[in-house]
Amino acid sequence: MNAPAKPKLFLLKPGYGDDANQFCPDCALVLGYFQYEPAMAQAVEIELIAFARPRAPLVALLGEALQNSPALVFPDGVRPAGVAVADTGRAYINDGRAICRWLGNNFGGMTPS
Numbered sequence: 001m002n003a004p005a006k007p008k009l010f011l012l013k014p015g016y017g018d019d020a021n022q023f024c025p026d027c028a029l030v031l032g033y034f035q036y037e038p039a040m041a042q043a044v045e046i047e048l049i050a051f052a053r054p055r056a057p058l059v060a061l062l063g064e065a066l067q068n069s070p071a072l073v074f075p076d077g078v079r080p081a082g083v084a085v086a087d088t089g090r091a092y093i094n095d096g097r098a099i100c101r102w103l104g105n106n107f108g109g110m111t112p113s
Contacts, residue, residue, distance in 0.1 A: 030070050072099045
């Protein structure tokens with residue numbers, strides 16, 4: 001029997017900008033959360049994506065207007081209560097604190113204050 005599909009978490013690869021010395025603070029927040037709650041990283045499929053737009057993996061799932069990262073995108077047909085739905089029909093969360101809160105609430109972990 002196949003395991004149910006996991007939500008996919010898109011994070012920006014660090015080291016972008018003119019001097020390749022920048023990182024996304026919200027992506028770092030989610031990565032830091034996994035240090036506190038390592039089991040939560042197993043609840044999602046993590047994909048690091050480039051900073052440059054268009055961000056093809058996000059555009060394919062959520063549309064041109066929703067390329068922000070971090071983004072937790074739910075499997076097709078999965079629509080958790082209280083989660084936004086893109087015009088493509090995919091449910092998503094694209095706020096770092098909200099992603100950590102959703103993971104903690106749904107998998108029995110800590111949540112941000």
